[in-house]
Amino acid sequence: MIYFDNAATTWPKPPEVLDAMRYCLEEAGANPGRSGHKLSLVAGKLVDRTRQAIADLFNISDPDRVIFTLNATDSLNMAIQGITEAGDHIITSSMEHNSVTRPLHCLGNNIEVTKIPCNQQGLINMEELSRAIRSNTKAIVITHASNVTGTIMPIKLIGELVREAGKILIVDAAQTAGILDIDVEGMKIDLLAMPGHKGLMGPTGTGVLYVGERAAFLKPFRMGGTGSKSAVAGQPDILPEKYESGTLNAVGIAGLGAGVDFIKKTGLQRIREHENRLTKAFIEGASKIQGWKMYGTSKDEVKAPVVSFLIEGKDTAALGGALDKWHDIACRAGLHCAPDAHRTIGTFETKLVRFSFSYFNKIEEVDYALKCLSDLKERDLSEFKGAGCSC
Numbered sequence: 415m416i417y418f419d420n421a422a423t424t425w426p427k428p429p430e431v432l433d434a435m436r437y438c439l440e441e442a443g444a445n446p447g448r449s450g451h452k453l454s455l456v457a458g459k460l461v462d463r464t465r466q467a468i469a470d471l472f473n474i475s476d477p478d479r480v481i482f483t484l485n486a487t488d489s490l491n492m493a494i495q496g497i498t499e500a501g502d503h504i505i506t507s508s509m510e511h512n513s514v515t516r517p518l519h520c521l522g523n524n525i526e527v528t529k530i531p532c533n534q535q536g537l538i539n540m541e542e543l544s545r546a547i548r549s550n551t552k553a554i555v556i557t558h559a560s561n562v563t564g565t566i567m568p569i570k571l572i573g574e575l576v577r578e579a580g581k582i583l584i585v586d587a588a589q590t591a592g593i594l595d596i597d598v599e600g601m602k603i604d605l606l607a608m609p610g611h612k613g614l615m616g617p618t619g620t621g622v623l624y625v626g627e628r629a630a631f632l633k634p635f636r637m638g639g640t641g642s643k644s645a646v647a648g649q650p651d652i653l654p655e656k657y658e659s660g661t662l663n664a665v666g667i668a669g670l671g672a673g674v675d676f677i678k679k680t681g682l683q684r685i686r687e688h689e690n691r692l693t694k695a696f697i698e699g700a701s702k703i704q705g706w707k708m709y710g711t712s713k714d715e716v717k718a719p720v721v722s723f724l725i726e727g728k729d730t731a732a733l734g735g736a737l738d739k740w741h742d743i744a745c746r747a748g749l750h751c752a753p754d755a756h757r758t759i760g761t762f763e764t765k766l767v768r769f770s771f772s773y774f775n776k777i778e779e780v781d782y783a784l785k786c787l788s789d790l791k792e793r794d795l796s797e798f799k800g801a802g803c804s805c
């Protein structure tokens with residue numbers, strides 16, 4: 415199979431990830447931080463090592479501010495629900511994933527939300543963002559890169575604006591962690607949410623929330639056993655235990671640590687260059703197919719390795735289904751859990767097919783996919799209508 419669905423989760427994983435998870439299960443299968451015996455201590459060291467590796471990758475000075483979660487959605491829920499109070503004003507963009515829009519929506523009338531409209535390329539207007547900030551604005555919540563268009567937001571500029579205004583910046587790095595260089599200090603990010611299973615090359619069921627010092631007031635999302643201060647009735651106020659109740663996914667975290675090590679060994683620049691090469695080759699080749707239309711920018715420097723498109727006259731769900739069944743190409747057709755983004759670029763009704771590339775994809779796979787798209791342009795796909803869509 416040719417796998418072009420890396421924006422959902424990367425596959426395959428580096429072999430080191432599987433080795434690390436197997437080692438954890440076989441040699442460190444105890445509960446980390448819950449006992450004083452050797453097996454528990456080994457598991458705890460694996461968790462601590464991954465925490466430190468993530469801190470190093472994102473220029474986080476204190477590894478205890480690296481909080482392990484289930485995924486980026488879990489991290490965003492912790493961040494959004496943990497900082498908001500009745501009467502708060504939150505600013506976001508019209509390109510957000512449901513992992514941002516749904517938590518904000520479900521807070522209901524307790525808070526007020528301003529969505530800054532983005533342009534057809536999915537880029538935010540900085541002047542409108544600046545004008546939207548009020549005295550009761552608590553935070554700006556924004557994606558680093560759209561999972562639909564791949565458009566990269568100017569997070570450093572946004573961070574400087576938000577910091578000057580004395581507000582909190584929450585960044586959704588679902589499509590950029592492990593792909594782009596992210597410096598929480600240099601970009602002035604207060605809360606950084608990321609999946610462990612996408613660009614960081616870890617397994618599913620892993621995620622991270624960085625909690626900066628300016629967001630120290632963040633309320634815990636879960637309360638319970640932490641392995642420390644067990645006699646205290648309330649949730650301990652020390653990090654990372656304040657936000658990590660219950661047994662950690664030590665096996666997944668061990669795999670995540672191996673994924674981060676792979677990224678550091680390979681180099682972010684090398685990963686970025688390879689994925690840019692694939693993205694550029696696909697866009698250049700597909701643009702020669704009559705009726706093919708891409709949404710978002712084609713400029714490498716402002717685009718994650720995500721390309722969403724349609725072919726005029728072809729149902730997007732059918733196109734995705736045919737790619738899967740006839741050509742063994744895995745991609746995603748639909749709204750991509752980002753209806754606001756599709757409304758912004760005008761594709762809410764038609765939906766789009768999305769190809770998303772990773773370091774393990776090859777240029778030969780792109781060439782094959784281009785031939786398949788050219789073939790499907792001329793074929794009847796009615797048998798697949800509605801079959802290949804995963805909204």
